[in-house]
Amino acid sequence: MGKNGRFWAVALLLLLGMLLAASPVIAQTQAESAPAATADGHVWWFWPLLLFITTFIMGIFAVLGGVGGGVLFVPIISGFFPFHLDFVRGTGLLVALSGALAAGPGLLKANLASLRLAIPVALIASTCAIVGAMIGLALPTNIVQIALGGTILGICILMLTAKKSELPEVPQADALSSALRIYGVYQEASTGKVINWKVHRTPLGLCLFVIIGVMAGMFGLGAGWANVPVLNLLMGAPLKISVATSKFLLSITDTSAAWIYMNKGCVIPLMVVPSLVGIMLGSFVGVRLLKVAKPTFIRWMVIGILAFAGLKALQKGIFG
Amino acid sequence: MAETPEKSDVTLDASPEQLYYAAILEKGMYIGLLILLITYIIYIFGILDPYIPLNEISKYWSMNVDQYLHEANVHSGWAWTGMLKYGDFLNFIGVAILAGVTIMCYLSIVPILLRNNDKVYAVLAVLEALILAAAASGLVAGGH
Numbered sequence: 001m002g003k004n005g006r007f008w009a010v011a012l013l014l015l016l017g018m019l020l021a022a023s024p025v026i027a028q029t030q031a032e033s034a035p036a037a038t039a040d041g042h043v044w045w046f047w048p049l050l051l052f053i054t055t056f057i058m059g060i061f062a063v064l065g066g067v068g069g070g071v072l073f074v075p076i077i078s079g080f081f082p083f084h085l086d087f088v089r090g091t092g093l094l095v096a097l098s099g100a101l102a103a104g105p106g107l108l109k110a111n112l113a114s115l116r117l118a119i120p121v122a123l124i125a126s127t128c129a130i131v132g133a134m135i136g137l138a139l140p141t142n143i144v145q146i147a148l149g150g151t152i153l154g155i156c157i158l159m160l161t162a163k164k165s166e167l168p169e170v171p172q173a174d175a176l177s178s179a180l181r182i183y184g185v186y187q188e189a190s191t192g193k194v195i196n197w198k199v200h201r202t203p204l205g206l207c208l209f210v211i212i213g214v215m216a217g218m219f220g221l222g223a224g225w226a227n228v229p230v231l232n233l234l235m236g237a238p239l240k241i242s243v244a245t246s247k248f249l250l251s252i253t254d255t256s257a258a259w260i261y262m263n264k265g266c267v268i269p270l271m272v273v274p275s276l277v278g279i280m281l282g283s284f285v286g287v288r289l290l291k292v293a294k295p296t297f298i299r300w301m302v303i304g305i306l307a308f309a310g311l312k313a314l315q316k317g318i319f320g
Numbered sequence: 321m322a323e324t325p326e327k328s329d330v331t332l333d334a335s336p337e338q339l340y341y342a343a344i345l346e347k348g349m350y351i352g353l354l355i356l357l358i359t360y361i362i363y364i365f366g367i368l369d370p371y372i373p374l375n376e377i378s379k380y381w382s383m384n385v386d387q388y389l390h391e392a393n394v395h396s397g398w399a400w401t402g403m404l405k406y407g408d409f410l411n412f413i414g415v416a417i418l419a420g421v422t423i424m425c426y427l428s429i430v431p432i433l434l435r436n437n438d439k440v441y442a443v444l445a446v447l448e449a450l451i452l453a454a455a456a457s458g459l460v461a462g463g464h
Contacts, residue, residue, distance in 0.1 A: 044374040086385040094415065101349040101418060108342035111334040115341060119441060123448050130455050141384060185330045255422045259455040262419065265389045265396040269411035270377055273360045
């Protein structure tokens with residue numbers, strides 16, 4: 001995204017944010033024609049406003065903790081808000097999708113996200129995300145909650161144990177990646193060094209994207225937490241290429257699953273817009289704070305919050 | 321990294337299809353976001369009446385989706401296109417653009433790939449567009 005583009009995106013989001021923050025005033029003007037209190041005793045704007053504030057904070061923490069917004073959104077919102085998991089997953093996918101759409105053009109133009117790497121991977125992941133979404137919508141909610149809780153706790157373990165490799169050793173590209181010409185070159189901004197990259201173990205990597213796609217669709221989580229380790233540690237793409245391609249990949253994987261949830265009716269605009277704007281604005285603030293924050297402490301905090309949300313999902317699934 | 325791929329087509333610049341894809345994605349994202357902004361203003365300012373009054377939504381969002389559709393008498397799939405006179409359903413236009421832009425991106429790069437004789441990737445791009453279109457069409461669906 002260019003500087004002008006970024007300015008307009010932030011301006012648009014700020015305007016939406018101000019509207020959301022001003023929704024109590026707007027509600028006041030409409031109060032004459034309709035009673036303000038709802039079935040749960042709160043005024044109608046209470047939960048959307050709380051959702052906006054929560055997702056704004058979530059957006060900051062997502063950037064500082066190095067995770068996607070979707071992976072925080074689904075367990076936290078389904079655990080602590082009165083929304084049914086069906087709508088939380090639908091919204092979570094749109095949140096992850098919007099973040100990926102906003103980042104994708106810039107990453108592609110900078111040649112950090114690789115379209116050649118993404119296209120075969122996305123074909124498998126997006127097809128499996130459709131299957132995952134269908135399974136997720138067909139299973140009883142408590143089973144999905146339990147599986148979600150288990151997955152979130154697994155993600156915490158992955159975040160605690162997984163190593164990252166700036167420039168993995170790839171002795172030789174495999175036959176499939178050579179045939180598909182999956183390789184590239186980028187310039188490391190900090191050193192100015194030009195780095196050539198290629199990948200190996202492509203068939204195994206593609207097989208793992210079957211599981212990643214199913215899980216992304218089933219839980220509406222986004223899948224950056226799984227994409228990056230597979231691209232970086234297994235297939236040997238440099239960390240920057242892996243992170244950027246993973247972010248771009250979400251725009252494709254989550255598109256397929258989002259359509260399934262949208263066609264099923266799991267989209268409530270009063271939930272979607274505050275969440276989307278909150279998390280995007282929070283991400284912009286998070287990027288600014290990145291320069292002064294202590295990422296290690298925040299990463300530990302994010303893992304702690306995720307673990308708590310995972311346990312809450314398990315508790316909801318088991319005890320209702 | 322042990323070895324450098326010695327390929328003549330490797331450059332620091334993104335490929336033409338990648339740049340084209342990025343340009344379409346960027347436009348679609350801005351258009352989707354802008355429409356979402358406008359329709360949300362229309363919705364919360366009550367410029368168009370919503371199908372479900374704002375103070376009744378909390379009755380539905382704690383139900384599962386099948387119950388919600390039944391209780392609120394909302395139809396799934398593309399039925400929302402017939403309900404655009406309501407402020408809440410108007411928001412689906414922006415959401416659909418954000419969810420649909422990737423299909424346009426894939427279709428737009430097929431001619432470039434074919435021009436470069438990159439038939440395998442052209443086929444993969446068409447397949448991906450078909451998969452996403454199938455998901456968008458509502459032909460494949462899940463349910464409780």
